[in-house]
Amino acid sequence: MQAQRIIFQFPLYWYQAPASLSQWQTQVLSNQFLNNSLRDKELGIVVTTGLPAKAFQAGGQVGYSLGQLMTPFQALARQAQMQFLPIFPVYQFYYLSEIEQLQLFMDYQRYLSQDFPDSLKNRSQWYLHYLQKQQNRKNATQDLIIQTFTQMTDELNSAQATLDLIKQDEDDTFE
Amino acid sequence: MNDQGAWLIEQLTQLIKSEKSYEQRAVWQGLKTIVQQQQVRLNQIKSEIDGKLWNHEQW
Numbered sequence: 001m002q003a004q005r006i007i008f009q010f011p012l013y014w015y016q017a018p019a020s021l022s023q024w025q026t027q028v029l030s031n032q033f034l035n036n037s038l039r040d041k042e043l044g045i046v047v048t049t050g051l052p053a054k055a056f057q058a059g060g061q062v063g064y065s066l067g068q069l070m071t072p073f074q075a076l077a078r079q080a081q082m083q084f085l086p087i088f089p090v091y092q093f094y095y096l097s098e099i100e101q102l103q104l105f106m107d108y109q110r111y112l113s114q115d116f117p118d119s120l121k122n123r124s125q126w127y128l129h130y131l132q133k134q135q136n137r138k139n140a141t142q143d144l145i146i147q148t149f150t151q152m153t154d155e156l157n158s159a160q161a162t163l164d165l166i167k168q169d170e171d172d173t174f175e
Numbered sequence: 176m177n178d179q180g181a182w183l184i185e186q187l188t189q190l191i192k193s194e195k196s197y198e199q200r201a202v203w204q205g206l207k208t209i210v211q212q213q214q215v216r217l218n219q220i221k222s223e224i225d226g227k228l229w230n231h232e233q234w
Contacts, residue, residue: 105201107205141186145206152179156213166224
């Protein structure tokens with residue numbers, strides 16, 4: 001089992017995954033497989049909903065958070081000693097503006113391959129890696145954009161390192 | 176917002192308008208968001224460094 005990250009993606013039907021996923025689980029999973037083949041891997045969930053985000057909370061229309069509704073998957077990850085990743089919800093996709101959809105396109109790709117946790121540092125690293133992998137950068141302006149972004153990321157990392165150093169001296173262990 | 180950041184964001188905004196490929200437009204949009212977040216974080220860190228360096232109680 002070569003994959004590091006396993007992702008279940010489905011629309012929310014009656015507050016759970018569609019029946020086909022349960023069927024798959026029944027046919028494919030076993031205690032032996034769970035206990036031996038998945039340790040230290042990551043489990044992610046992408047769920048699309050017809051209701052908006054605000055419905056999924058105590059007091060909201062649904063009354064429960066997605067985290068609560070997805071508890072069986074967390075139990076599955078727990079048995080398999082997998083890291084359960086934060087759920088990636090897509091609420092009411094068709095109501096998203098074009099910019100939101102473009103942003104979602106990137107956020108989704110990050111969910112598939114970015115290091116957990118979703119810190120600004122990890123996000124920046126992911127973009128750097130992604131941009132460097134793109135082969136077709138023949139345009140000088142676009143090269144400059146990538147260079148500038150790289151510099152800015154370095155500057156941010158340096159500033160953070162400086163701050164950490166100062167905090168060490170003060171024994172400021174809050175963060 | 177420093178000059179580099181402002182320049183980047185302006186370039187990216189232009190690219191988002193002119194780019195024909197959907198996938199590539201998404202990359203520029205995503206990058207723009209990250210750059211904005213980096214700017215905010217950089218300002219926060221610089222301010223915190225300033226605050227700590229000028230803290231007379233620590234001299």
